[in-house]
Each structure stands twice: as C-alpha cells, then as structure tokens.
Amino acid sequence: MKVSPNGPETVKICFPILRQGGKYSTLVICPLVAGNPLKIMKLQKPGIALLLLCLTWVGNGEEAKSIRILCYNIHYGQGNDGVYDVERLAKVIEAAKPDLVALQEIDVMVERSGRVHQIRELGKLTGMASRYGPTQHYQGGLYGNGVLSRLPVLDVVIHPLPYTESTEELVTYPRAAIAVTVEAPDGKPLRFISTHFQHNVEADRIEQAKEINRLFVEEEESPIRTILAGDMNALPDSEPMAILLKHWDISKDEGLAPTAPAKAPRSRIDYILTRKGDPLFTKEARVIDEKMASDHLPVFSVIELKAAE
Numbered sequence: 001m002k003v004s005p006n007g008p009e010t011v012k013i014c015f016p017i018l019r020q021g022g023k024y025s026t027l028v029i030c031p032l033v034a035g036n037p038l039k040i041m042k043l044q045k046p047g048i049a050l051l052l053l054c055l056t057w058v059g060n061g062e063e064a065k066s067i068r069i070l071c072y073n074i075h076y077g078q079g080n081d082g083v084y085d086v087e088r089l090a091k092v093i094e095a096a097k098p099d100l101v102a103l104q105e106i107d108v109m110v111e112r113s114g115r116v117h118q119i120r121e122l123g124k125l126t127g128m129a130s131r132y133g134p135t136q137h138y139q140g141g142l143y144g145n146g147v148l149s150r151l152p153v154l155d156v157v158i159h160p161l162p163y164t165e166s167t168e169e170l171v172t173y174p175r176a177a178i179a180v181t182v183e184a185p186d187g188k189p190l191r192f193i194s195t196h197f198q199h200n201v202e203a204d205r206i207e208q209a210k211e212i213n214r215l216f217v218e219e220e221e222s223p224i225r226t227i228l229a230g231d232m233n234a235l236p237d238s239e240p241m242a243i244l245l246k247h248w249d250i251s252k253d254e255g256l257a258p259t260a261p262a263k264a265p266r267s268r269i270d271y272i273l274t275r276k277g278d279p280l281f282t283k284e285a286r287v288i289d290e291k292m293a294s295d296h297l298p299v300f301s302v303i304e305l306k307a308a309e
Contacts, residue, residue: 065186065305066283067151069251070098071229071272073196073260073296076107076143077118080263080292084113088293090125093148096288096300100182101128101148102194102229102272108132109141119146133158133178133194144176145194145230151182154189159215162207163198172201175208177215181224186305188225191216195230197240205234209243217247217275226275227303231296233269241271248273251301253285259297262290272301279306 070093077084093101103122107113123130126148133156134144161175177195184190195212198204209232216226228248234240236256250256251272258265265287274280284302291297 067100067184067190067303067305068096068098069192069227069229069272069301069303070096070101070298071194071231071270071300072101072298073104073231073270073294074106074118075294075296076105076110077113077116078294080295084116085293086116086118086121087125090122092288092290092293092298093122093126096298098148098300099150099185100180100192100227101126102192103146103148104194104196104231105143106132106146107138107141107143108134110143111139111141115141119148122146123148129153131156131178131180133176135160135174135176135196143173145178145196147178147180147192147194149180149182149192151184151190153180153182155181159211161195161197161211163204164201170200172198172204175204177212177230179216184225184305188305190305191224191226193226193228193230195228195232197230197232197234199233202239205232205238205240206243209234209240212244213247223275223278225278225280225305227280228273228275229271229299231270236268244273247276249276249282251282251285251303253287253299257287259287259299260295262292262295262297265297270296270299272299272303274303280304281306 074089077086079085106118108117108119109115119130119132128148128150130148132146134142136143157179159177161177163175164172166172175196175198177193179191179193181189181191197208232240251274256268258268259270260267281304282301283304286300288298288300
C-alpha cells in the first residue's frame with residue numbers, strides 16, 4: 001500500500017486489486033478525509049477491504065466538499081491602536097481556519113510598516129501558501145492585494161483594473177485583481193480572486209465592476225468555478241454592486257452586517273461572492289467581530305462545492 005499526500009485536506013491511498021489467479025492487475029486511488037482514523041483489516045479478500053475503505057470515505061466526505069473563505073482588508077498591518085502587528089492579524093486569520101484568504105492593503109517592505117514583507121510573514125505564521133498582487137510602489141516598497149491558500153496553487157494571474165490617474169487635487173490609487181487557481185478538495189480547479197476597488201471615485205468603482213465581469217464572466221472561454229472576494233468600497237445597493245450582481249451572488253450573512261469602520265461599523269463594503277451558474281452554495285456566512293487588528297472587519301463564508309448537474 002502506497003500513501004501519497006495530497007495537501008492538508010486529503011490523502012490518496014493507492015493499492016492493487018487482486019484478480020482471479022492471484023495476480024494484481026489494477027491500481028485504484030481512493031481519497032480519504034485527512035484526520036479520519038483508518039484501520040486496515042486483514043481479510044482474505046483484498047477487494048472487500050478496498051470496498052470498506054471507499055465506503056468509509058463516502059460516508060464522511062461531506063467536509064471535503066466544502067471550502068472555508070475569509071476576506072480581510074488588513075490596513076497595511078496597522079490596528080486601531082496605531083500598532084503595526086502582523087502576528088495579531090495572523091491569529092485572527094488562524095482562528096477562522098480558512099482554506100483561502102483574500103487580503104487587501106498589504107505592505108511589502110514599505111517604510112511606514114517597518115519594511116516587513118507582510119504577505120510572506122502572514123504565510124509563515126498561518127502555515128499557508130502566499131501569493132501577492134502588487135498594485136503600486138510606495139515608500140520604497142510595494143502595496144497591493146494577496147491570497148493565502150491551504151490548497152495546492154495551480155496558477156496566478158494579476159489583472160490591472162481601470163482607474164483615474166491621481167492628481168494634486170484628487171489622490172487615487174492603481175487597482176487590480178489577483179486571480180489564484182487552486183486544486184479544490186474535490187480535485188477540480190477553483191479560481192479565487194482578491195480585489196480592492198477605488199475608495200473615492202464612484203466612476204472608477206463602476207468601471208472596475210464592469211472589468212471584473214468582462215474578465216471573469218463575459219469573455220471567459222473556459223470557465224471554471226470562481227469565487228470573488230474583496231473590499232469593493234461600495235454599499236450593497238450601489239451601482240457598482242448592481243453591476244457585479246448581474247453575474248455574481250453575495251455570500252450573505254443575515255442582514256448583511258456592516259464591516260467598516262471596525263471600531264463602530266456602519267457600512268457594508270467587504271464581500272465574498274460566487275459566480276452565478278457555478279455549482280457553489282453558501283452554507284454559512286458571517287462578519288467576524290474583531291475590532292482592533294484592522295480598520296475593517298473580516299468576512300467569512302463556508303462554500304459547498306456541489307457536483308455539477
């Protein structure tokens with residue numbers, strides 16, 4: 001019997017089936033939920049052992065078909081006490097036990113936050129793979145969006161989004177979306193997008209919403225299941241959200257609780273969304289009440305990966 005790891009969520013058990021005549025002929029891969037006790041019984045018919053093994057997986061496989069998502073604007077590591085504390089943010093992330101995390105406002109080697117490589121440190125502290133999508137140079141470093149993943153990363157693409165150039169009268173920032181494709185617990189690809197819309201120009205947010213739809217829906221040649229998460233800087237009934245909701249569904253908590261500012265939240269501007277038509281179903285959604293680590297509250301969802309009909 002050969003045991004080969006397949007990420008933290010599943011393992012693959014590979015062993016041959018005995019056919020008549022005493023010869024091994026077929027190699028079968030049977031996935032199991034990691035952490036479930038596995039007892040190998042000594043039976044005269046190995047085929048029965050394999051059947052029991054696979055039945056055990058089927059009966060307990062529901063967990064492996066769900067994915068835990070977190071969306072968090074980390075305010076370049078600065079909490080509401082004025083302290084830059086990446087370890088504090090890592091503890092907030094770890095407490096949610098996410099499989100995928102969409103992060104916004106990440107500093108990498110920026111002067112204001114102590115020249116810390118924040119996305120790399122968050123990856124180390126949480127034990128997750130980290131991918132970074134910088135949007136601009138800032139104070140000798142970089143600033144942008146990122147993704148943390150417990151799932152195998154297959155592909156990463158950074159897409160610039162349209163925005164109004166900054167002037168002395170109106171300070172704006174470049175915007176982008178980082179799209180990370182991972183191998184989901186069911187063994188199929190899933191794309192996870194982290195983005196951050198313009199904070200002070202409604203017209204920019206409208207164009208950015210249109211571009212997200214164009215990139216990931218309207219001009220998609222080979223669509224794969226897609227989850228979008230980010231700080232949209234837009235209220236649920238705003239025009240940018242209306243544009244997104246033509247093609248996306250919000251992973252809704254009851255009442256769409258506000259997410260900003262964290263100390264006294266009054267506006268919902270952070271979202272997790274699933275693409276319409278994809279076999280994805282929200283099992284749980286909530287805003288996490290963490291008022292100190294950032295100026296935004298994190299948003300959490302459990303998404304079921306349904307079998308395509």
